[in-house]
Amino acid sequence: MKNFKIFSILFLFVLGLNSCSSDDDFTAETPEPTADFSFEAVADNPQLISFTNLSVDADEFMWDFGDETGVSTQKHPSYQYASAGNYTVKLTAMNGDNTSTYSEEVSVLGVPSAAFSYEVDEEDTYTVHFENQSQNVAEYSWDFGDGSEGSSEASPSHTYAETGIYTVTLTATGAGGTAEASMEVEVKDAQPAFSNVYIVGDASESGWNIGSPAAFTQSETNPFVFVYEGVLTPGNIKFSTFTGDWCDGQWINAAENGTSITQASGFIITQGCDGPDNQWQVTEDTQGRYRITVNLEIETINFEAQNAPYSELYLIGDASENGWNIDSPAAGFTQSSTDPFIFTYQGTLNPGEFKIATYTGDWCDADWLHPTQADASPAAGNYEAHLGCTGPDYKWRINEDTQGEYLITVNLYEGTINFEVQ
Known part of the structure; x- marks a missing residue:
């Protein structure tokens, strides 16, 4: 009886040991992950895509955004694409050694940009040719800044009615939105190839x-x-x-x-x-x-x-050898063979006064050359021309101190007279 009790105790002890060993060897099974995601473009930035991870039973993630550049290990990443296009995005969801992959094509709309350049027509400087440089747009609206109807062409030409500085505005619209660009355009008359000759x-x-x-x-x-x-x-x-x-x-x-x-x-x-x-x-x-x-x-x-206004000049007055003879003065000025506007006279001037006739005949027939003031001395300066008997009858005056031999030069082009003592 005593031996039976000992045997029973040993049996229960061994049975207990076996029962504990079975519990320690049990391992829970790791679930298989399922990869999935959704996406949407960020407002006002269609090339920025926001991804929402819908995967289950996963704790690590690897994103391939399909442009051979972008990757991420974030759970819910956002990615800025460099350009519009269709990209195959792949998400790999991981749980231990178990993985799951899900791919979906993402259509990325380009961010619209408006830009343009222009050049003036070579033959008509009032006509301007515009070159559209916008991207990711399909519709255009041009305002040429002169109140005209404008244009919806991609790269229009416009002829302005007059010179000026005009603010030209291009509004470009695409699937990703609308963009606008403005530029001042100067319209001016054609300019020569040289600014000096x-x-x-x-x-x-x-x-x-x-x-x-x-x-x-x-x-x-x-x-x-x-x-x-x-x-x-x-x-x-x-x-x-x-x-x-x-x-x-x-x-x-x-x-x-x-x-x-x-x-x-x-x-x-x-x-x-x-x-x-x-x-x-x-x-x-x-x-x-x-x-x-x-x-x-x-x-x-x-x-x-260029022809001079007069072809002959005469000193008329009691200071000159011609005296007051306007009808047939004895001596006149000599017209330069090089410059028809230059007349010279060389002779003696005596005490008295004189003026210069541009003709012979009657006193009031044509122009006279006078000093700019009465009783002018024989000095370099300007002269005035008056018709016949009109205007002030100013004269040059010679006295005993200024009498003598003179070379008188009249420049009809510049309107000057010069007295050079000989």
Whole structure:
């Protein structure tokens, strides 16, 4: 009986040990994850996609956003795509060694951007061509800033009615929204290729000085027109568009070398010293004062001889050898063969007074040249011209201190008179 009790106790003890060993060896099974997600574009930024992770039974995640660049391990990431397009996004959901993959194509709309450039038409500077540089848009609305109807073309052209500065606005709309861009556009008259023209040559006042030649004057109403007035003497001329060194810029040359200024009509443009070095020619027969007009727009040149307002001048008065004889004065001024506006007289002036007639005949027939004040002394200055018997009858006065031999020079172009004691 005693042995039976001991055996029973041992049996129960062993049975208890076996029962404890079975509980310790039990392992719970890890569930299989299921990958899933949804997505939506962020408002006002369609290229930024927000992803919502819908996976179950997963505690780690790996995102591949399908653009060969973007990855993430966040549970609910957002991703900014660089450009619009269709991308296959893959989510791998993990739970221990167990994984699940889910893919879905995401259509990304581009962020709309509005941009444009413009250029002025080469032939009509009032016409502007616009180049649309917008992205991710499909519809366009142009406001040209001049109150006109505008345009819905992608890259329109517009002709303005007048010069000015206009604010042009492009509104561009696409699936991702609307964008706007504005720019000021200046519309102005056409401008010439050169802003300066100079006369150069031994027939001109400049000589062959390219460093500081005499300049033409650009027209205020037509920037393509340049005008020069001056005396041309026998020799040659051409025109530069620059100063400095002979080969620094472009030249305006005669179409044929040796062309007479009286036969000039057009010209050619040459670069630096590349030639041909064609020049216009001035002879003794064609020398004189000229008004030269260069029109860069229609490529013409015109030499217009300038005629003096008077062809003869006479000293009239008791201080001169002619006395008060207006009908047939004995001596007159000599007109320059080079510059028809220059008249000179050399003779003796005696005590008395004089004025200068521009004619012979009757006292009131034509213009007289007078000093600007009564009893003027023989000194350099300006003169006034009055018709016949009109205006103040001012005269130059010679006294015993100022009498003598004089060289008198009248410059009709500048309106001056000079007395040089001989």
